Amino acid sequence: MQEIIEGRVWTLGRDVDTDQIISGKYLTIIDPNxxxxxxxxxxxxxxxxxxxxGDILVADENFGSGSSREHAPQAMxxxxxxxxxADSFARIFYRNAxxxxxxxxxxxxxxxxxEKGDTARIEMRGGRVxxxxxxxxxxxxxxxxxxxxxxxxxxxxxxxxxxxxxRKAAASPPPPPVP
Amino acid sequence: MTxxxxxxxxxxxxxxxxxxxxxxxxxxxxxxxxxxxAMMHEQGAQTVGPFHQMGAEKVWDPDRVVIAIDxxxxxxxxxxAVLHRILRKFAQETSLPHFYDVGQHGICHQILAENGxxxxxxxxxxxxxxxxxxxxxxxxATGIGPTEMxxxxxxxxxxxxxxxxxxxxxxGTFGDGVTAKDLVLRVLGEVKTTGATYKSVEFTGPTxxxxxxxxxxxxxxxxxxxxxxxxxxxxxxxxxxYLRPIAKHAMHPLAADADAAYEKTIDVDVTGMxxxxxxxxxxxxxxxxxxxxxxxxxxxxxxxxxxxxxRIEDLREGAALMKGSKxxxxxxxxxxxxxxxxxxxxxxxxxxxxxxxxxxxFTNSSCSACFGGNxxxxxxxxxxxxxxxxxFPGRMGAKEARIYLMSPAAVVATxxxxxxxxxxxxx
Ligand code: SF4
Numbered sequence: 161m162q163e164i165i166e167g168r169v170w171t172l173g174r175d176v177d178t179d180q181i182i183s184g185k186y187l188t189i190i191d192p193n194x195x196x197x198x199x200x201x202x203x204x205x206x207x208x209x210x211x212x213x214g215d216i217l218v219a220d221e222n223f224g225s226g227s228s229r230e231h232a233p234q235a236m237x238x239x240x241x242x243x244x245x246a247d248s249f250a251r252i253f254y255r256n257a258x259x260x261x262x263x264x265x266x267x268x269x270x271x272x273x274x275e276k277g278d279t280a281r282i283e284m285r286g287g288r289v290x291x292x293x294x295x296x297x298x299x300x301x302x303x304x305x306x307x308x309x310x311x312x313x314x315x316x317x318x319x320x321x322x323x324x325x326x327r328k329a330a331a332s333p334p335p336p337p338v339p
Numbered sequence: 340m341t342x343x344x345x346x347x348x349x350x351x352x353x354x355x356x357x358x359x360x361x362x363x364x365x366x367x368x369x370x371x372x373x374x375x376x377a378m379m380h381e382q383g384a385q386t387v388g389p390f391h392q393m394g395a396e397k398v399w400d401p402d403r404v405v406i407a408i409d410x411x412x413x414x415x416x417x418x419x420a421v422l423h424r425i426l427r428k429f430a431q432e433t434s435l436p437h438f439y440d441v442g443q444h445g446i447c448h449q450i451l452a453e454n455g456x457x458x459x460x461x462x463x464x465x466x467x468x469x470x471x472x473x474x475x476x477x478x479x480a481t482g483i484g485p486t487e488m489x490x491x492x493x494x495x496x497x498x499x500x501x502x503x504x505x506x507x508x509x510x511g512t513f514g515d516g517v518t519a520k521d522l523v524l525r526v527l528g529e530v531k532t533t534g535a536t537y538k539s540v541e542f543t544g545p546t547x548x549x550x551x552x553x554x555x556x557x558x559x560x561x562x563x564x565x566x567x568x569x570x571x572x573x574x575x576x577x578x579x580x581y582l583r584p585i586a587k588h589a590m591h592p593l594a595a596d597a598d599a600a601y602e603k604t605i606d607v608d609v610t611g612m613x614x615x616x617x618x619x620x621x622x623x624x625x626x627x628x629x630x631x632x633x634x635x636x637x638x639x640x641x642x643x644x645x646x647x648x649x650r651i652e653d654l655r656e657g658a659a660l661m662k663g664s665k666x667x668x669x670x671x672x673x674x675x676x677x678x679x680x681x682x683x684x685x686x687x688x689x690x691x692x693x694x695x696x697x698x699x700x701f702t703n704s705s706c707s708a709c710f711g712g713n714x715x716x717x718x719x720x721x722x723x724x725x726x727x728x729x730x731f732p733g734r735m736g737a738k739e740a741r742i743y744l745m746s747p748a749a750v751v752a753t754x755x756x757x758x759x760x761x762x763x764x765x766x
Contacts, residue, residue: 175532175533175621177731179711179729179731179732179733179734180731180732180733180738183711183712183733184710184711184712184733184734185711185712187381187382187410187710187712188381188411188416188418188419188421188422188712189418190384190385190418190421190422202732202733202738221533222532222533222536222566225532225533225566226468226729226731227467227468227710228382228466228467228468228470228482228483228484229382229484230382230385230484230485230486233484234385248533248536249536250533250536250566251536251537251566251567251568252468252482252483252484255483255484255487256484256486256487259484259486259487259490260486304369304500306369306498315486316389316486316487316489316490317389317392317393317486317489319490320393320395320489320490320493320494321392321393321394323494324393324394324395324493325394
């Protein structure tokens with residue numbers, strides 16, 4: 161996880177639900193590189209073709225509501241979205257995105273200080289999002305240590321992999337004593 | 340028992356204390372809970388990759404894992420067929436015996452309910468957002484994503500932030516033609532789609548105590564639309580009667596303390612309440628159904644199905660209203676039972692015939708038209724009346740299509756008249 165994340169901004173409205181992020185008809189697609197072609201087809205049609213790695217999504221309230229489909233954050237990760245910042249998130253989306261290692265930040269009032277194409281600067285530990293063009297900024301509450309740990313590991317897969325590996329190591333017999 | 344701040348625990352807090360081995364938990368605290376039941380549907384196919392990447396070799400407890408395919412059953416696309424095959428192969432490799440495959444299939448939440456997989460006091464997780472429905476058992480049941488499910492399969496536990504709880508205290512008696520669905524729609528109209536985000540919604544009061552389990556499932560099902568982590572009802576005799584013959588593991592009945600600290604309490608009196616309808620494009624855009632009926636909203640399609648309202652009680656009620664009438668000209672009426680078991684009951688009770696005689700199409704049990712990816716898909720600008728739970732843009736097909744959510748009785752009345760209809764005007 162980078163301490164400072166900077167990127168070009170795409171803006172989204174409120175209540176962008178998972179049906180609008182990845183529509184039901186694409187749910188049988190597993191390959192994230194295929195999925196990313198259809199991301200935001202309903203909410204932000206030009207995004208899939210024009211987004212670049214490192215771009216930052218800034219949304220209003222209740223981003224990612226609706227289903228538990230992980231397709232939504234997966235498609236964003238495949239595009240290389242640098243961070244998702246919103247006034248508020250729906251619960252499962254928030255969990256899924258963090259589990260996939262996507263910096264996901266809840267900052268009340270953030271949508272109002274950005275326009276499409278601005279540059280956002282996020283201080284992950286400092287707890288601040290700044291619009292580099294206007295200088296406006298919003299503070300956000302510290303990310304809980306547990307979640308920072310997940311982001312630092314690069315997501316849940318890596319975290320569990322480390323845990324299982326250390327369990328295995330602990331379970332295997334100690335090396336014979338050196339004579 | 341010692342209680343911090345002198346505040347008792349809500350039902351959700353009680354369950355989380357139990358599964359994490361803590362004596363007392365408070366909202367905001369992060370706990371690790373031992374999982375009692377893990378459910379996967381087609382989205383579980385995405386669990387397999389992360390499970391292997393984690394280096395996991397076996398599932399923590401195969402007797403606590405249920406796979407129930409439901410979105411595309413039988414497979415309606417090649418993609419779905421591949422998802423099903425991934426799950427079958429995974430179940431075989433990791434020796435998972437509880438797979439409800441084509442032939443025993445049904446909507447995953449209904450499969451859990453009717454087979455007693457979730458019991459009071461459980462921590463249950465599923466790869467579908469409407470796992471909340473099982474909170475009607477007095478369990479903390481919630482939806483998680485497939486990567487998280489991989490961690491659950493590997494470790495048998497997951498972290499949860501203890502939610503604060505909104506209490507919905509319900510009293511009064513339903514009028515004729517007014518149902519649990521109308522109650523939950525009314526509550527949604529008040530709480531809104533973000534009103535319970537990260538929270539538990541606990542239903543209490545004399546009206547709830549008088550409801551059957553199917554009615555409780557309908558109510559807890561739609562707490563997902565409030566953004567809630569879970570929707571819960573404390574277990575009572577109705578719960579125990581329902582579960583006694585089918586419970587798959589030991590029950591740990593819990594109830595909120597008398598001095599439980601609720602974030603807020605909303606009092607609802609259902610006496611005199613009319614049927615409700617959620618209008619496009621949000622489940623919280625709720626209006627009294629008679630008001631909408633006065634606007635003569637014509638429909639192209641009607642759907643009686645989904646995990647919210649396609650149990651035998653719903654279909655019986657619908658069939659009773661349908662009997663002797665015809666589906667209005669120009670209306671497509673799709674009826675989809677929630678499980679194979681319910682399908683069989685409908686067959687034996689003549690319910691299938693009632694619907695097909697009237698001109699409806701009675702499908703096999705699955706999510707069917709609910710999510711716009713399988714069948715019964717809407718064209719742009721079409722209007723649909725549905726007994727399901729979501730009406731966001733694009734939910735059942737074209738993003739311009741308009742979906743109205745209502746009770747089973749109301750959708751059948753609407754199918755007969757061809758426009759949104761108050762079921763009470765049919766009697
Ligand atoms: S019936 Fe609809 S809401 Fe229920 S699990 Fe299936 S798609 Fe989801």
